[in-house]
Amino acid sequence: MIPQRRSVIFVGLVAAACRAGAPRAELPLPPPSPTPGDTTCTIAVGRAAARDTVRFAVTDPVDLKHAPLPRNDAERLVFGQLYESLIRVDCQGRALPGLAAAWEQAPEDRWAFTLRESARFWDGAPVTARDVLASWRSRDATLAASLTVTGDRSFTIPASAAPFQRLGDQALAVTKPAPGGGWPIGTGRYWMTSGDPASPDVLVMQPMARTGQPVVTVAAMPASAARDALDGEAGVLMTDDPAALEYARTLSGYVDLPLEWNRTYVLLAPGRDKPVLGDLRLESLREAVHGDARPAEWSGPGRFWFADLQACGIPTGRDTLGTAGRRRRIVYNQGDRSTADLAARLVGLGALGRGAVAASVPATAFESSLRAGTDAAYVVELRRRVYDVCRAARELPPWISSATIEPLLDIRSHAVVRRGLPRMTLDWDGTLRLAPP
Amino acid sequence: MTFRARLLLGFGAVVLVPLTVFGLRIRAVMADRLTAEYQQRVAALVWVIRADLDQRSRGIALRLAALRDAIAQDNRFRSAVLQGGERTYLLDYAGDAMRVAGLSLLQIQDETGRIVSSGHFRNEYDQSDPALPRLLAAAPAGTALVEARGAEAPFLALARVDSLRLGGRRLTLVGGIAVDSTFLARLTPDSELTVAVRLPPDTTSGTDPATQVVNAVAVPFVTAGDSARLVPARIVVSHSLASLVALRRGVAVSFLVAVLVTGLIALLLASWLSTRISRPLTALAAKTADVDMDRLDVAFDSDRSDEIGALSRLLGAMTERLRAGAARLREAERRLAMGDLARQVNHDIKNGLIPIRNVFRHLGQAAGESPDRLAAAFRDRQATVESSISYLENLASNYARLYPQPARESCDVNAVVRETISRISNTGQAELRLELADGLAPARTDALVLRRILDNLIGNAVDSLAARAGRVTVSTGVSGEGGVRITVSDTGTGMTKEELNRAFDDFYTTKLGGTGLGLSIVRRLVLDANGALRVETEPGAGSRFIVELPGEGA
Numbered sequence: 001m002i003p004q005r006r007s008v009i010f011v012g013l014v015a016a017a018c019r020a021g022a023p024r025a026e027l028p029l030p031p032p033s034p035t036p037g038d039t040t041c042t043i044a045v046g047r048a049a050a051r052d053t054v055r056f057a058v059t060d061p062v063d064l065k066h067a068p069l070p071r072n073d074a075e076r077l078v079f080g081q082l083y084e085s086l087i088r089v090d091c092q093g094r095a096l097p098g099l100a101a102a103w104e105q106a107p108e109d110r111w112a113f114t115l116r117e118s119a120r121f122w123d124g125a126p127v128t129a130r131d132v133l134a135s136w137r138s139r140d141a142t143l144a145a146s147l148t149v150t151g152d153r154s155f156t157i158p159a160s161a162a163p164f165q166r167l168g169d170q171a172l173a174v175t176k177p178a179p180g181g182g183w184p185i186g187t188g189r190y191w192m193t194s195g196d197p198a199s200p201d202v203l204v205m206q207p208m209a210r211t212g213q214p215v216v217t218v219a220a221m222p223a224s225a226a227r228d229a230l231d232g233e234a235g236v237l238m239t240d241d242p243a244a245l246e247y248a249r250t251l252s253g254y255v256d257l258p259l260e261w262n263r264t265y266v267l268l269a270p271g272r273d274k275p276v277l278g279d280l281r282l283e284s285l286r287e288a289v290h291g292d293a294r295p296a297e298w299s300g301p302g303r304f305w306f307a308d309l310q311a312c313g314i315p316t317g318r319d320t321l322g323t324a325g326r327r328r329r330i331v332y333n334q335g336d337r338s339t340a341d342l343a344a345r346l347v348g349l350g351a352l353g354r355g356a357v358a359a360s361v362p363a364t365a366f367e368s369s370l371r372a373g374t375d376a377a378y379v380v381e382l383r384r385r386v387y388d389v390c391r392a393a394r395e396l397p398p399w400i401s402s403a404t405i406e407p408l409l410d411i412r413s414h415a416v417v418r419r420g421l422p423r424m425t426l427d428w429d430g431t432l433r434l435a436p437p
Numbered sequence: 438m439t440f441r442a443r444l445l446l447g448f449g450a451v452v453l454v455p456l457t458v459f460g461l462r463i464r465a466v467m468a469d470r471l472t473a474e475y476q477q478r479v480a481a482l483v484w485v486i487r488a489d490l491d492q493r494s495r496g497i498a499l500r501l502a503a504l505r506d507a508i509a510q511d512n513r514f515r516s517a518v519l520q521g522g523e524r525t526y527l528l529d530y531a532g533d534a535m536r537v538a539g540l541s542l543l544q545i546q547d548e549t550g551r552i553v554s555s556g557h558f559r560n561e562y563d564q565s566d567p568a569l570p571r572l573l574a575a576a577p578a579g580t581a582l583v584e585a586r587g588a589e590a591p592f593l594a595l596a597r598v599d600s601l602r603l604g605g606r607r608l609t610l611v612g613g614i615a616v617d618s619t620f621l622a623r624l625t626p627d628s629e630l631t632v633a634v635r636l637p638p639d640t641t642s643g644t645d646p647a648t649q650v651v652n653a654v655a656v657p658f659v660t661a662g663d664s665a666r667l668v669p670a671r672i673v674v675s676h677s678l679a680s681l682v683a684l685r686r687g688v689a690v691s692f693l694v695a696v697l698v699t700g701l702i703a704l705l706l707a708s709w710l711s712t713r714i715s716r717p718l719t720a721l722a723a724k725t726a727d728v729d730m731d732r733l734d735v736a737f738d739s740d741r742s743d744e745i746g747a748l749s750r751l752l753g754a755m756t757e758r759l760r761a762g763a764a765r766l767r768e769a770e771r772r773l774a775m776g777d778l779a780r781q782v783n784h785d786i787k788n789g790l791i792p793i794r795n796v797f798r799h800l801g802q803a804a805g806e807s808p809d810r811l812a813a814a815f816r817d818r819q820a821t822v823e824s825s826i827s828y829l830e831n832l833a834s835n836y837a838r839l840y841p842q843p844a845r846e847s848c849d850v851n852a853v854v855r856e857t858i859s860r861i862s863n864t865g866q867a868e869l870r871l872e873l874a875d876g877l878a879p880a881r882t883d884a885l886v887l888r889r890i891l892d893n894l895i896g897n898a899v900d901s902l903a904a905r906a907g908r909v910t911v912s913t914g915v916s917g918e919g920g921v922r923i924t925v926s927d928t929g930t931g932m933t934k935e936e937l938n939r940a941f942d943d944f945y946t947t948k949l950g951g952t953g954l955g956l957s958i959v960r961r962l963v964l965d966a967n968g969a970l971r972v973e974t975e976p977g978a979g980s981r982f983i984v985e986l987p988g989e990g991a
Contacts, residue, residue, distance in 0.1 A: 242525070281563075284562075284563060287524055287525065287528055287562070288559075288560045290525075340588075341559075341560060343588065344558065344559065344560040344561075344588030345560035347560075347588050348558060348560045348561035348562070348564060348586075348588070349564075354662070357587075357588065357589055357590050358588040358589055359589065360589070
């Protein structure tokens, strides 16, 4: 019992440290890298035991079409093992070497980067500066245009091209297309295999290094099967299902690690110039959802990144539809139970007045429904932390500048980690990576 | 209207009118019986729905009682309610319990009406709705329809209320089952029956007695909103009359087809029958039309045994009697003519004999008184005797020509006309003109008879000029079917109507020294030759005699 208690205490300290250092909407210029041996953002549950295979279990779907930019916690966990951006930003917001082994200030207010000498694509090809340029062209043409190749493994970019920490954004991970349209070929420590034909639903990731690292399998399952994953000795379970978490706490071989509050649910009401929730008792919202939640709050300096979008030059659009022209519905994504709970609670509280209803829209159609803005309000999940506020703002619906955004709840997932698992690191955006041995 | 048309109309009426009346009556009876049956079915379903609602109400009550007992035994629930622990368990309790109990609506309220847990709308907790259990408790039989709130949409439920005491607090359970399309569909075993819920204020909308049979079950209803109250609603059972309308339409179409087919058959039958009846009548009428005094040889023979046969035989007998009468009439006429002829002959002979007798008296007187003057007297009166004898000879010759015996032979009409004209033209009394048709087929008659006919007609024509300048034209041509027409026209005095009427009588004449037998002889000769004679005349303008003789092929 004593080792277990020590491990829990250690993890609790890690989490507390992350919470203390992280809550900032925008990153400062690159702070000093952590000193070697700093384990502030390291997760270790008990003594790591040598393993051939580590099984990840996730309750969100993993879609290769999203790679390398994750859309949920499961994809963040998987893509984090497969793809690298130039730098990593740890849970404290500190820049760490990623694909780039080093960087320094260069003349004309530029940053000069040198790629890691051992960096290889999955197919064995060395990663060059031109590969970085080619990869960025498809993600951020402006940033790519500012890149100047100075050597086979070196290049420079203007310091004003992007916030420095944005270079750790998975959206800027260096990849190249795979022949046949499979998983994009990355540079991470793992590469995605074609899987096991006997278990087509299980992804199999092989380590690039021949020794020292286990094979990782990823099984996506519904939340109701999460407990089965624990019984099946999964190494890591990423979930926010309260039943699974409650069950995990009864298992001595597992430790429940609450991750960062990384999502905030908001109510978007297009065409409204005043708060739509008024005097409603929003503190009761926490009980409406079944996951780990708290009333939305921004505890750091400033405000939520979406609280002021005019700084990004988002034009103030004119509402042509009008409030009366919209259906009195609170629309939510059918695939997200928390949004369903929140929409139902808002209806229960009388938001939008008597007669308003909650309406589910299939996940595949929710994005287009949201962009149309023909309903009175939408419950939407937003990331609490973004590397580039303006880029994130542009992903919001076009009518956002004339909309009311009401923060509702902060949500977080939990990582249920099996004791003796290899160490993992936690990044600023919540990405968990298996640390090298 | 013809007999045939009357027969057709009568036949149609006799067949179609009863059939139409029969069809309309069948339709009416069928509609009445089906409507009555629909009403019975609707009434039966209303009874079943009442029983079903009672049974479901008892089922809800039993489930609420079971939940009430389970809640009383549940320490986690007790702790959450009384001590504020495990809030999530409390909020989720009604949802789990509702599903386990098979309910669609479950709401747990505290004594103030605050919702502590809701199964159908999990996130309506802490809302206040004290009127609902109060009104449900006041409803007849403790059951009422309720418009329950839902996150996605409100829904209708059949609900009851129960309560329990927990640690000094009173909790109210409102439970029910959804009254949705599935619920209503289970009540309607028949697809033609429709069950619908009509809520206030408009509980009658959508029910049209003209198109459906309607009955209803009254059910109390708890209105939603701040001013909730108990009002009557109705579960309306209706049976559409659409199938009946379709059936009636089908029957009507079938009857219409039957009427049309029957009518067509009737018309064809009537047509055939009328043809069978009217054809012999028409033939009989045509034969009857042919009958006149000159043609009484029309045969009315028939072997039919029906009325038409009898009528035909009667007409035949009548024609026979007419023939006999005509023969008697002709005999009488002949005898009358013979009497007239005898009187004429007597008169003429007397006229011829009187001078002779006078001569002989004179000769006898001379022989007796002065025989020496007998020879002188004879010479003196010889011319008178010879004249009288000549007169008598002429008279005998004329009478001998009254009844020639014509021969039936081929006769070149143009040749006979030319020969007659050449003979008459030698007299030089008038202008004679010939207009003879080329290639005229020969007539079938006696050339001598034709010559006598032409002699008389041309002679009369010449005589009609009365020594004035004039013209007599003889023309020939084709008549009818292969016959020959001879026309003798003059520009003479013509005849009055009275003269024309007697022109063909024997011994009628307007000429000085005429015998009055010429035209009479002509008429008889033409008729004996199976020909025809017509006269067109105008006083002062002349006359036109047209003789038509049968052709060679007649």
